[in-house]
Amino acid sequence: MSWVERLLVTGGTRLRGSIAISGAKNAILPLLAGSLLSERPVVLEGVPSLIDVKTMKDALESLGVKVNWTGDTMQIDPSSLRSLEVPPTLARRMRASNLVMGPLLGRCGRFKVSYPGGCTIGSRPMDLHLKGLRACGAVIDDDHGCITAEAAGLQGADIHLDFPSVGATENIMMAATLARGTTIIRNAAREPEIVELQNFLNKLGARIRGAGMDTIRIDGVKKLNQEIAHRVIPDRIETGTFMVAAAITRGEVLINNVIPEHVEAVTAKLREAGVSIKEEDDRIIVTAPSNWKAVDIRTMPFPGFPTDMQPQMMVFLALAQGTSIITENIFENRFRHVGELRRMGSQIRLEGRSAVITGIKDLTGTVVEATDLRAGAALVLGGLAAENTTIIEGVQHLDRGYENLESRLKMLGAQVSREII
Known part of the structure; x- marks a missing residue:
């Protein structure tokens, strides 16, 4: 008999505290x-x-x-x-x-x-x-x-x-x-x-x-x-994911064991949106505003904006004031999370390799499915910011690239649990 694991994420909690980044x-x-x-x-x-x-x-x-x-x-x-x-x-x-x-x-x-x-x-x-x-x-x-x-x-x-x-x-x-x-x-x-x-x-x-x-x-x-x-060097995509987690929950998080130069493209876009980011040697402090503004993003090879952070930034921009455009220049099939974010209430329109995102006030929790590793991370972030509870299926994708994600989010105050059905 087979079983299925899924995450339950109840939004509305501002993440606070400190977290250390895992090896890349x-x-x-x-x-x-x-x-x-x-x-x-x-x-x-x-x-x-x-x-x-x-x-x-x-x-x-x-x-x-x-x-x-x-x-x-x-x-x-x-x-x-x-x-x-x-x-x-x-x-x-x-x-x-x-x-x-x-x-x-x-x-x-x-x-x-x-x-x-x-x-x-x-x-x-x-x-x-x-x-x-x-x-x-x-x-x-x-x-x-x-x-x-x-x-x-x-x-x-x-x-x-x-x-x-x-x-x-x-x-x-x-x-x-x-x-x-x-x-x-x-x-x-x-x-x-x-x-x-x-x-x-x-x-x-x-x-x-x-x-x-x-x-x-x-x-x-x-x-x-x-x-x-x-x-091993610290994971820059995990770093970026926790930076967005702090921002999208309007929290304040100290992220340890990082190399700030490795996430400069993410830092620049978050700052452009209005997020306060302070860098200190091997740590980053993220303090989010009550509201943030829309920004445009184009994924590019390093040192450009990483394609592995595109889904996470998309859900962040779904709650921004104004309209954002994300252009995906690396992988032609990396918008599979858009349909799931729409189920949560986001207003996203696809035009070829671009996603046009009209910011809304709130996301709504529902049942969604992670189709790949970074899409799964985006859905977790959406759940952290959404009203009510979000149920995320396909969590095996998350386990490929994030170490003990739910327990580490709990350390920051998140309401996250894993269940087997």
């Missing part, structure tokens, strides 16, 4: 994949307890890697690597499963993976990943939903990405780490998670520079044999 989901996953390049044990600290992290752990163990996860510390011994194929059942559960391609090709000269799964927020083709690996000398077959690759020895190459894809940049970086010669990635992704991967690989013994800019240079080395411990 989008940083820990490539670090786990990158550990495959090492010949020595690796210790990762600040590891968030998320479904996606567990899936990546299972993927590593399916390859023969020994993993010990206690609390927020994970010990990885890649010396026992024996398989080069990720089981399809694991690959289909998570988009980031494709990140093992670069490390396996670089260290072992071949891999076999199924096309990955993950949130259905739009087309996320693998062509840029495969283009980069082919440029380094890999022979790749991607027929019948499965990708196989072989390379007698990878060779450095000059690679220009048609789009600054985060995953492609990471895969090429990892593959090139053990390639002969120098690899240049042009129009590379600039996200903080790219910088984090560079720092991690360099600790292991790689020679990479330029991460955070649009050109990255990787000078290949023969092996990575440094035994290291590394703490």
